[in-house]
Amino acid sequence: DSISQLRRYGRLFPGSEVSVRINPGIGAGHHGYAVTGGVTxxxxxxxxxxxxxxxxxxxxxxVxxxxxxxxxxxxxxxxxxxxxxxxLEVARGFKDLEFVDLGGGFGIPYRPGEKPLDVATLGTEVAKRLEEFSRGYGHVKLRLEPGRYLVxxxxxLLVRVVDIKEVSLGGVMKVFVGVDSGMNHLIRPALYGAYHEVVAVSKADRPxxxxxxxxxxxxxxxxVLASGVALPKLDEGDVLAIVDVGAYGYSMSSNYNLRPRPAEVVVSGSWVQLARRRETFEDLLRTSTLPGL
Structure with missing residues (x-):
């Protein structure tokens, strides 16, 4: 990822094979924090x-x-x-390449009506360029890392309504629906301003x-997990589903405010399996070495 890393790797493993990450001067992504090309x-x-x-x-x-x-x-x-x-232009300057890795970052549509990535066109255009490159260079493999796109x-994320607060702001009613989860479990909305659709599971048939x-x-x-969401009239105890949290959901979660993380359950048709148990308060103290804790 840098010249200093490459030098350190060389000292540790002289005579070995290595791959290096190139910054092409081009960046893209759903938020500035997630752009990893260009001036980064x-x-x-x-x-x-x-x-x-x-x-x-x-x-x-x-290399x-x-x-x-x-x-x-x-x-x-x-x-x-x-x-x-x-x-590929950089690749022409290296004689022993076995692969080029285009990375990942393939997005998914989070908002209704949002157009998905045209993977078919991407594949066709990438194949054309690799074929042309290989005619002059020799065969190289293509590697991709489509994490979010897959999961x-x-x-x-299932959450339960624990509080409903209605306040009048200049004659306009504002409704806050409090739930038993938060940015400690799903930080994407707070960190990136990310949109996740919310569905009232327990009242899905209500207007x-x-x-x-x-x-x-x-x-x-x-x-705030979602802003300005259209929902049915809710009661404490209702269950909401926050969807499309399979990528960077649990993996970015934390125990902030000393709150345990929820269980994870895998569902496939009628098959249901606990994948990760719910954390306990004892789990939060497990790594502490202070006497009495």
């Missing part, structure tokens, strides 16, 4: 590629792969093609008569 901390910048060859030669390293990753949650084909063209819509903010139980005003 990631990858070896194009003006440093010559240094890669020098360090590799110094430690007898064989067998070039990698790039422009960002996360990308829904357009064009940024990938631009990045690939830069990567993003497979996750649902949506209210507009509300679904808020969590963490002591921060930014702990």
């Amino acid at each position: 901390k990631f990858g070896i910048y194009l003006d440093q590629v010559a240094r890669v060859k020098e360090v590799a030669s110094e430690y007898s390293l064989r 067998v792969g070039l990698h790039t990753h422009i960002g996360s949650g990308v829904l357009e084909v064009e940024p990938y093609l631009r990045a690939l063209e830069v990567l 993003g819509n497979a996750g649902i 949506r008569e209210i507009v509300a903010d679904v808020v969590g139980n963490v002591c921060e005003s930014g702990d």
Whole structure:
């Protein structure tokens, strides 16, 4: 990921194979925090590629792969093609490449009506460019890392309504629906302003008569899971489903406010299996080494 890392790797493993990450100067993604190309901390910048060859030669390293990753949650084909063209241009300067890795970041549509990534077109255009490159260079493999694209819509966070607060703001009614979860379990809305659809599971057949903010139980005003959501009239105890949380949901969760994380359950048709048990307060103290805890 950097010249210093490559040098350190060379000292530890001289004469070995290595792959390096190239920053193509192109970034894309659903939020600025998720853009990993362009002016970011990631990858070896194009003006440093010559240094890669020098360090590799110094430690007898064989560069067998070039990698790039422009960002996360990308829904357009064009940024990938631009990045690939830069990567292949860099690749022509290395003689022993076995693969190029275009990274991941394939987005999924979170909002109603949002267009999905045109994977078929992306595949066709990538194949054309690789075929043309291989005619002059030789065969190289393509590697991809489509994490979110595979699991993003497979996750649902079930929460229970524990509080309903109605306030009048200048004559306009504002509704807060408090639930027994929060940014500690799903930080994407608070961190990225990410949208996740909310469905009233226990009243799915009722008309949506209210507009509300679904808020969590963490002591921060930014702990909002969804804003301005159309919902049926709710009661304490109702269950809401926050959908499309399969990617960067549980993996980004925490025990903030000393709150345990929920269980994870795998469901396939009629088959149901507990995948991860619910945390307990004892779990939160398990790593503590202070006497008496």
